[in-house]
Amino acid sequence: MDDGHLLEIRDLTKHFGGVVAVNRCSLVLAPGKIYGLIGPNGSGKTTLFNCITGLERRDAGEVFFRGERIDGLKPHQVAHRGIGRTFQIIRVFPELTALENLLVVTREPFEVAYRRAQELLRFVTLDLLENEYAGNLSYGQQKLLEFIRVLMRDPELILLDEPAAGVNRTLLNELLAAITRLRDQGKTILIVEHDMKVVMGLCEKLFVLDYGEKIAEGPPGVIQADPRVIEAYFGR
Amino acid sequence: MRWAVLAALAIGLLLLALYPLVATGYGIRFMLQLFMWVALAQSWNLISGLTGYVSFGHVAFFGTGAYAGAILVTTHGWHWGPASLAGGVAAVILALIIGYPCLRLKGPYFAIAMLGLNEVMRVLVSYFEGLTGGGSGLSLPTLHASGQIYYAMGAAALAVTGAAHLLITSRVGLRFMTIREDEIAAEAMGINTERYKLYAFLLSAFVPGVVGGFFARDQGYIEPISVFPLLTTITMIVMVLFGGKGTIWGPVLGAVTLFVFQELVWARFLYLHQIFFGAIIVFVVLLMPRGILGVLQERYRLPRTI
Numbered sequence: 001m002d003d004g005h006l007l008e009i010r011d012l013t014k015h016f017g018g019v020v021a022v023n024r025c026s027l028v029l030a031p032g033k034i035y036g037l038i039g040p041n042g043s044g045k046t047t048l049f050n051c052i053t054g055l056e057r058r059d060a061g062e063v064f065f066r067g068e069r070i071d072g073l074k075p076h077q078v079a080h081r082g083i084g085r086t087f088q089i090i091r092v093f094p095e096l097t098a099l100e101n102l103l104v105v106t107r108e109p110f111e112v113a114y115r116r117a118q119e120l121l122r123f124v125t126l127d128l129l130e131n132e133y134a135g136n137l138s139y140g141q142q143k144l145l146e147f148i149r150v151l152m153r154d155p156e157l158i159l160l161d162e163p164a165a166g167v168n169r170t171l172l173n174e175l176l177a178a179i180t181r182l183r184d185q186g187k188t189i190l191i192v193e194h195d196m197k198v199v200m201g202l203c204e205k206l207f208v209l210d211y212g213e214k215i216a217e218g219p220p221g222v223i224q225a226d227p228r229v230i231e232a233y234f235g236r
Numbered sequence: 237m238r239w240a241v242l243a244a245l246a247i248g249l250l251l252l253a254l255y256p257l258v259a260t261g262y263g264i265r266f267m268l269q270l271f272m273w274v275a276l277a278q279s280w281n282l283i284s285g286l287t288g289y290v291s292f293g294h295v296a297f298f299g300t301g302a303y304a305g306a307i308l309v310t311t312h313g314w315h316w317g318p319a320s321l322a323g324g325v326a327a328v329i330l331a332l333i334i335g336y337p338c339l340r341l342k343g344p345y346f347a348i349a350m351l352g353l354n355e356v357m358r359v360l361v362s363y364f365e366g367l368t369g370g371g372s373g374l375s376l377p378t379l380h381a382s383g384q385i386y387y388a389m390g391a392a393a394l395a396v397t398g399a400a401h402l403l404i405t406s407r408v409g410l411r412f413m414t415i416r417e418d419e420i421a422a423e424a425m426g427i428n429t430e431r432y433k434l435y436a437f438l439l440s441a442f443v444p445g446v447v448g449g450f451f452a453r454d455q456g457y458i459e460p461i462s463v464f465p466l467l468t469t470i471t472m473i474v475m476v477l478f479g480g481k482g483t484i485w486g487p488v489l490g491a492v493t494l495f496v497f498q499e500l501v502w503a504r505f506l507y508l509h510q511i512f513f514g515a516i517i518v519f520v521v522l523l524m525p526r527g528i529l530g531v532l533q534e535r536y537r538l539p540r541t542i
Contacts, residue, residue, distance in 0.1 A: 053424055079426030087424075093417035095482075096410060104410040105425040153426060 320449025327445025
């Protein structure tokens, strides 16, 4: 089943008790593009991320990655297939140093991993802080560390959960440039983001969730004018 | 600096190796118990200090090793050395059986499950009288081997501290620590947390089992309450917390300090040392949750390996 899709989600559904967090959601990602996933608070964006990465068990539906079914796999197995993610609330390893945060996630020989870790630390200008405990870094620095920790494993698909939240403008521009560069290297990126300026400028295609359902998809310009999207965000 | 540390270590080990030549019987027994506590505290550190899974029943492995070793010595005529190693293997097998389901439990639930394990083991050992002598215990044939057990306990303490060093300076040890730091993030970053938790647990069970076998030989007589006391687990925990959990030398420092102090207080006031122990728990938890080494590392920005 290889039809050129990198990720395909079919009719994914997830309940929490009586609440439907994701409702028969389907979407397809082609390789080498930047996608955005938007929607009001509680619309199921993070739950969808969790279902893709195996942190939540879906109730129904299927997820295919490079043609292989990955729903039902454990999170570390999904990660090994080539999907990396960041979290909405920062999840670095606070009592490991910045460098250790990176080294611990790969199985490459130490020399290779060390060189790669140093490159990535330089890339986000954290190289002088490599021996600092991650918990002592500033919020923005931790955010960058979490971002490069994902890159350490060189995943094909990168899921970013609100990468811009709490990051200052200078840092944000660097982050956005880095994301674009990754796309140019052939990576696929799916971003959950509330900052519309970021989403509109960066993404080639958007998916809009509301109450767990996909209510629209398309290029940013079209989505912005879509009456269903406006209604979901601002009410009727 | 590195050479100075290594030289000091080598001299220290040499002095300890030569000590039995000049020591009194009391001195040797004191030191072999000290080694035993270092080995037990350091073993607890491997699971609870590194992965953050707090085991409240670690003495179950000690007791299992003690009984396995003692049974092999009394009914099968084994030498106590191999019998104690077999005790370690028995402890690892128990850890495998109990770890597979229990390591899925989080936080306090794991701690309580381990506490239950200890009680269950004590009851089982009391029940199977034919094998274990039940409540009346097991007597080992008389043997004066304190000198040999001194070296055996010392080797166990050295081995598990060496293992802690290897782990804490390697990526395997870092993976253990990611479980303590953030298990969900570790999983999402491709670390098979279930497997690494189990590895840490099995590693932490082996030496207590071996040391249990040595202890049985040294005491010459064991019974359920003497090798499965909750107080032993609590002592391991307090020693590690006092010295610094998740560090290489913290458990050693904690075991030496507290054991020496306990021995001094014990000799004078029989019950006072329990009050003292309680006071230390409260003091450490409230004022320095990272322990002595943790505080020093933070203040002087030392690496974790010190």
